[in-house]
Amino acid sequence: MIGGDKLDFEIRPNPHPVAAAERSALLANPGFGQIFTDHMVTVRYAEGKGWYDARVEPRAPIPMDPATAVLHYAQEIFEGLKAYQAADGGVTLFRPDANAARFVASAARMAMPALPEPVFLDSLRHLVTADREWIPQGEEGSLYLRPFMFASEVFLGVRPAREYLYAVIASPVGSYFSGGVKPVTVWASSLYTRAAPGGTGAAKCGGNYAASLVAQAEAIEHGCDQVVFLDAVERRYVDELGGMNVFFVYDDGSMVTPPLTGAILPGITRESVITLARRAGHQVVERPVSLEQWRADAASGRLREAFACGTAAVITPIGRVRSADGEFVVADGGSGEVTTSLRQTLVDLQRGRAADPDGWVHRVL
Structure with a gap:
């Protein structure tokens, strides 16, 4: 599973997912960015080793040392895109390859390693598959996906980090503005x-x-x-x-x-x-x-x-x-x-x- 353009993702289903009735109640009026699904994706990077340890796992807090580089030098990037319930009942993503390419460009500007675009796309597919039931119905409903990467090395010093964590979380959302679509x-x-x-x-x-x-x-x-x-x-x-x-x-x-x-x-x-x-x-x-x-x-x-x-x-x-x-x-x-x-x-x-x-x-x- 050592770094390359493709990684095998280990799937670890959440043993305690949100109950169907509770999930349905949450999806009735999800707002924006306030509710989160049962799973997340994580992939790690180390200098000299590359990308490794790709997982779909239960969503949980990320342990972090007080000297983790991102907390001091803000070496961090992210993306945002949505999964949609298609007219035929399937699930679609809109231009995820463009998000993958922009993620690479952002990483270059921030002196971070490039996540291979196939790994980016696979991470989205795996998370959406795991949390498909969290996609809201209705014209304004979608599953907002937030891929992000940050410097996870524990050190104090102004230089690019040597270790990074890439992750994806998902949030069912409605309209971005609370009043809906209006001027x-x-x-x-x-x-x-x-x-x-x-x-x-x-x-x-x-x-x-x-x-x-x-x-x-x-x-x-x-x-x-x-x-x-x-x-x-x-x-x-x-x-x-x-x-x-x-x-x-x-x-x-x-x-x-x-x-x-x-x-x-x-x-x-x-x-x-x-x-x-x-x-x-x-x-x-x-x-x-x-x-x-x-x-x-x-x-x-x-x-x-x-x-x-x-x-x-x-x-x-x-x-x-x-x-x-x-x-x-x-x-x-x-x-x-x-x-x-x-x-x-x-x-x-x-x-x-x-x-x-x-x-x-x-x-x-």
Whole structure:
């Protein structure tokens, strides 16, 4: 079982799984990220040995020494994707190979070993198979999968660790926003930035999100659902929301999204939206959009819609924007036709209700 592109997973079923009646009650209204399944995946890495000891085992606390490297130097990355109940009763994953590739890219930026993509994909398949009964029913229900890796070596010293733990946990979820799918109000922060050129903005590491929390708290203080960050150099151009990419839809049907400069996370939902929008006949351009331009285009009526997208929230319309300079509304503040159509197209693909010309949907069961 020593490291390579493939590992044999040892399956250790949970001897005390949650009872069916209790599980059913939990799934009736799971919320987001509050309930967890019976199992988890773990795989270990050691320098000179590679990846080894791949398991599906009962979900349990991870023992950790106080000097574990991640606690001091934040060498950690993660991913997020969902398993869906398909229309025919099967189970699907949406573009897990893209998550596997991004996991490798994030590891490289954080000086961590690359988990072979086949091992990443096998870990998801094994966990979903073990916890299939935890997938919620209903249009907004899915099983959120959280693969992550951290420096597990016990040492104090600023260098890349020599030991790592990769794990996957699963959480049945409903809608990301408590109010369901409806236009959100965002706060454009002038005090805080998410990432800078040469930083870790393009890596999916926990530090990026930790840095966003004070700005998210600022957004909530101003009655907003999410924060939208501006670029770290000029403090003018829209980067992304706290955990989502941004799109603008104009009166001629064209769409614009900020370019991947290295400071923005290359979202898999973002890439999917670009492909689907172009297929639907929209011209999609990747170029900078300033907050001033966003405000001016909304005031003139040229901007018809704006939306955010990501794995957790899928596609969410942006109705209002607030900042230290005041508030403005995008069109009528509602959910636009393009946003609604793209969301439905994407959801139909994810749940196996539409043709899949790009081979994005991976059948698990």
